[in-house]
């Protein structure tokens with residue numbers, strides 16, 4: 765369970781998050797939707813212990829990230845693509861992440877296979893397409909067989925087949941009892957993947973709940989989104 769409560773973040777005079785509160789529950793895929801600059805990455809960075817809030821808490825199974833006894837098994841994450849150095853091979857990158865997290869080496873082949881990169885393990889990351897980079901980022905996130913997945917814009921750069929594939933992967937993770945939180949600004953993809961929605965605009969939560977409830981009264985998620993955020997088309 766991921767629990768964000770009363771999260772506020774200020775950069776100098778600028779408030780980028782105001783009292784952000786929501787949960788992502790086991791067995792559910794939760795979509796974190798908002799326009800560019802709404803505060804999605806800022807929230808996820810705090811949740812993953814990469815930044816500190818001005819106020820509020822962001823907890824993973826009841827603890828802040830930095831207090832997790834075995835973080836790689838509690839939460840797998842992907843922010844900004846794979847984060848791998850261009851000169852490394854996919855396998856080297858995963859070996860480095862596995863070593864740092866105390867994950868057995870056999871998991872490297874398992875995750876390469878799981879994300880469809882079994883044939884590209886010895887390819888340098890600099891030669892990867894955007895979609896392959898996203899797959900490698902997911903492979904790293906899956907290494908520790910984590911209970912929760914936190915993914916920032918995971919469908920960026922994926923072609924239709926890739927989007928279909930990631931939808932199945934995330935569904936499978938949630939159906940097996942895992943928690944999935946993914947951010948996106950792509951409404952149609954989010955509507956296809958998620959059970960629960962959290963909509964953020966201008967650093968404030970404007971809607972949370974099951975997808976069907978958030979859309980209720982609107983023709984589509986897109987209509988609901990523009991009505992709730994007041995964003996221009």
Ligand SMILES: Nc1ncnc2c1ncn2[C@@H]1O[C@H](COP(=O)(O)OP(=O)(O)OP(=O)(O)O)[C@@H](O)[C@H]1O
Nearest residue numbers: 775778780798799800801802803804805806807949
């Ligand atoms: N270190 C910082 N100093 C000042 N402002 C910041 C800093 N980091 C983020 N911001 C601002 O906080 C706001 C929220 O940014 P954030 O990256 O969280 O949005 P986002 O919803 O993830 O959008 P995007 O999809 O464009 O990444 C933006 O206006 C951004 O300019």
